[in-house]
Amino acid sequence: MFMNTEIIVAAARATLDGSIPFPEVVRRLMETGVEYYHVDYVALRKCFYSATGDVVTTPISYEGLPAVAEVFDVAELCEAILDSQRHGQHYRDFTTRAMKAGVQGYMVFLRGQRVTYWGRRGDQHTEWFLGAEPCSQ
Numbered sequence: 770m771f772m773n774t775e776i777i778v779a780a781a782r783a784t785l786d787g788s789i790p791f792p793e794v795v796r797r798l799m800e801t802g803v804e805y806y807h808v809d810y811v812a813l814r815k816c817f818y819s820a821t822g823d824v825v826t827t828p829i830s831y832e833g834l835p836a837v838a839e840v841f842d843v844a845e846l847c848e849a850i851l852d853s854q855r856h857g858q859h860y861r862d863f864t865t866r867a868m869k870a871g872v873q874g875y876m877v878f879l880r881g882q883r884v885t886y887w888g889r890r891g892d893q894h895t896e897w898f899l900g901a902e903p904c905s906q
Contacts, residue, residue: 772823773801781815781827787859795898799879809874810837810867831861838871841888845870850896 780797783789789797798806798817806817813829849866852858867875867886875886882898 771821772803772817772819772825774825776801777803777817777825778827781817784860785830787861790857791853792899795877795879804880805876805878807874807876810834810864811873829864831864834865835868837868837873837889839889841871841890841892841894843870843892843894846872846886846894847896854899 776797780789780794784791784794802819802821802823803817804820806815808815808829810829813831813834815827815829817825817827846867849858849863849870852866853860853863871888871892872886873889875884877884883895884898885893885895887893
């Protein structure tokens with residue numbers, strides 16, 4: 770399946786401006802063939818990938834973001850995640866809080882229904898989509 774760049778760019782913009790919730794972003798991205806995407810807070814960009822190797826890159830265009838903290842603080846990250854899930858926190862606020870919590874980047878695995886965050890020293894935390902459960906293997 771060929772990814773529709775226009776839909777991906779529109780979903781990325783809508784995420785940045787807070788006009789659609791995360792579940793809707795996931796739905797739109799999956800419908801256009803995105804399998805997973807990488808958020809890079811150092812380069813301030815998102816890269817979207819299909820199963821066939823197509824890649825679409827979009828900028829994270831916020832100004833005045835903090836530097837990524839040296840220490841990866843999972844408790845602070847989890848608080849930011851919960852505020853987004855429960856209170857509809859704006860993505861800019863989530864981004865700021867995640868960077869202050871030491872998140873260098875993260876991968877969103879749409880079919881796997883999880884997000885893996887990592888810090889500057891390789892520390893990691895995996896968060897499951899609401900309603901998803903870890904696979905037992």
